[in-house]
Amino acid sequence: MAKVIVVGGGAAGLVAAWRAASLGHRVLLLEANGRLGVKLRISGGGKCNLTHDGPPPALLAAFSKEQGRFLRPSLHAFDSGAVLALLRREGVETYTRDNGRVFPLDRPGSAAAVVAAFETLVRRAGVEVRTGARVTALSGRAPRLEGLLLGEEVVKADAYLLATGGASYPETGTRGEVLGWLKGLGVPVRPWFPALAPIPLQRPRPAWEGVSLRGGELRLGAGAGGRRLEAFAADIVFTRTGISGPAALELSQATERARREGGAWLTYASVPESPEPVDAALQGEQRTNPRLSVASWMGRHLPERLAEALLQEAGLDPDLRLKELPKGGRKAMVAHVTGLALGEPQAVPLARGEVAAGGVALGAVDPRTMALRGWENLRVCGELLDIDGPVGGYNLQAAFSTGFLAGSLG
Ligand SMILES: Cc1cc2nc3c(=O)[nH]c(=O)nc-3n(C[C@H](O)[C@H](O)[C@H](O)COP(=O)(O)OP(=O)(O)OC[C@H]3O[C@@H](n4cnc5c(N)ncnc54)[C@H](O)[C@@H]3O)c2cc1C
Structure with missing residues (x-):
């Protein structure tokens, strides 16, 4: 032997x-x-x-x-x-x-x-x-x-x-x-x-550390506004430096490849539909439920903490009623739930991969x-x-x- x-x-x-x-x-x-x-x-x-x-x-x-x-x-x-x-x-x-x-x-x-x-x-x-x-x-x-x-x-x-x-x-x-x-x-x-590594972002959101986005889809595009390269339907969680969670891990290799090839851009669609039907649904809601607050509507699709922060960034008072919502604000809300911009990644670390x-x-x-x-x-x-x-x-x-x-x- x-x-x-x-x-x-x-x-x-x-x-x-x-x-x-x-x-x-x-x-x-x-x-x-x-x-x-x-x-x-x-x-x-x-x-x-x-x-x-x-x-x-x-x-x-x-x-x-x-x-x-x-x-x-x-x-x-x-x-x-x-x-x-x-x-x-x-x-x-x-x-x-x-x-x-x-x-x-x-x-x-x-x-x-x-x-x-x-x-x-x-x-x-x-x-x-x-x-x-x-x-x-x-x-x-x-x-x-x-x-x-x-x-x-x-x-x-x-x-x-x-x-x-x-x-x-x-x-x-x-x-x-x-x-x-x-x-x-x-x-x-x-x-x-x-x-299978967490993805650091050029513009991380440390204030959102620990917040998860669930039930939607992480999307990778070839640069801002570029064509869709890949998508993965699963949760993400914000970290101090970027995003982690199953969808981030699964798309990390493709993200790094796209980044090295000249352009990567990440978005998260909590509602993985195109913006038009979601916008139409929100307009319908403005008619049928005019007293609903914008925070409540956003809260159906995003965690409360994130929804409020995004509304404030868009210059919208969370208590604003749907009937008072201007068109620009409506478009911003729809964009956030159908494709929240996470932006450009930084180099995905080899050392942190599973x-x-x-x-x-x-x-x-x-x-x-x-x-x-x-x-x-x-x-x-x-x-x-x-x-x-x-x-x-x-x-x-x-x-x-x-x-x-x-x-x-x-
Ligand atoms: C945080 C984390 C969580 C994970 N969770 C899971 C999970 O839940 N499920 C799953 O399927 N996979 C998981 N993985 C992946 C999985 O652990 C690896 O794919 C798997 O361990 C690979 O097995 P391996 O024997 O090839 O390598 P390893 O298990 O890494 O073993 C290689 C060994 O070789 C030794 N070695 C290296 N170089 C030398 C040298 N020159 N001389 C002597 N010894 C050397 C190392 O010390 C090491 O002990 C995870 C990985 C990480 C990092």
């Missing part, structure tokens, strides 16, 4: 190490942090949305076409049901929310329970775990990796599985440097790129084994691959599944 080194003790590396050791290989797991699964522990705000309910085709559909095609063999080999069955055997019960997201049973430290289960699995399978062990360089060239450097120390094996994750939240150990080393060895890569887009190019990897093409003893898995799914448990599932195939050494 082979000696195998797994680099990275996160979601993908833990599964890869457990799987390879279960197949009888001698496995050494190297993790830079002082403990395993640091990013897993903070996932889902500590609650760990560990997968998404559903058969593989449904999960694959959540990824881009290329990523879905690449993930097909791994998701079939180790699907969400297999992950849950494995964890259940270790005492981790889960529940599924209405939106399909699966979590460990809600109790404090539930993400830690998932890590503990994986730690038990790897140790029971006989994996030797070395924490505080940051690999500092790769040695060798195609078709064989010769060894890994940990500072002065050289460690060697028959096979190497790289599971070093992405490049966001570097404080969790993921600095993304391995991608540069692979590039240096001639492996095709796509540079790291921000994804994932990093980019990574080892999928064409360079055999999706049935995770082996790097042109290499005999090198495999990659997890977020180090050019895979970034949406929020909802997809990214951890992709890490578990690709880790499983990487560890499935013959």
Whole structure:
């Protein structure tokens, strides 16, 4: 049986190490942090949305076409049901929310329970775990990796599985440097790129920090008044520096791309209809309900705090009756609910993303084994691959599944 080194003790590396050791290989797991699964522990705000309910085709559909095609063999080999069955055997019960997201049973430290289960699995399978062990360089060239450097120390094996994750939240150990080393060895890569991150705005609204806009749609345009590039129907929440929340995270990658390409402009449509029917409805309301205050009308569509602030900005007294509303004021109110201008974004931070887009190019990897093409003893898995799914448990599932195939050494 082979000696195998797994680099990275996160979601993908833990599964890869457990799987390879279960197949009888001698496995050494190297993790830079002082403990395993640091990013897993903070996932889902500590609650760990560990997968998404559903058969593989449904999960694959959540990824881009290329990523879905690449993930097909791994998701079939180790699907969400297999992950849950494995964890259940270790005492981790889960529940599924209405939106399909699966979590460990809600109790404090539930993400830690998932890590503990994986730690038990790897140790029971006989994996030797070395924490505080940051690999500092790769040695060798195609078709064989010769060894890994940990500072002065050289460690060697028959096979190497790289599971070093992405490049966001570097404080969790993921600095993304391995991608540069692979590039240096001639492996095709796509540079790291921000994804699933909050979006800072050129004109943030710190006074609105904590206010959410619900039930509408965040829209990305190519500059002010430019054509619509993308939209995502979900909530946003104002932060001190910009916006966060599900819609902001989902559009962050496209926003940053548009920004770099010369123009990005964000609006939020609390009422995702075009302004004309909303304007017509408001005019109807002026006739049928003339004594209604403008604040009450705005309050139907926007949080009270925001509605009042916007009315004041538009020079309208919140107590003004609809019958007294001038045409200009009416147009401003309609514009605010059908496309509140959030304006230009600032650079979306790679470091604050729930994932990093980019990574080892999928064409360079055999999706049935995770082996790097042109290499005999090198495999990659997890977020180090050019895979970034949406929020909802997809990214951890992709890490578990690709880790499983990487560890499935013959
Ligand atoms: C705040 C946050 C919340 C998230 N919530 C969710 C969620 O609820 N659901 C979901 O599906 N996804 C979530 N994600 C994404 C998910 O955590 C990642 O996609 C997943 O952890 C990737 O697994 P991985 O094993 O590839 O990488 P990681 O889990 O990041 O593990 C990589 C490991 O490699 C180690 N490493 C890196 N370089 C070296 C080196 N040179 N030498 C030795 N070790 C090294 C790192 O220390 C790290 O422990 C979240 C991410 C963040 C940041």
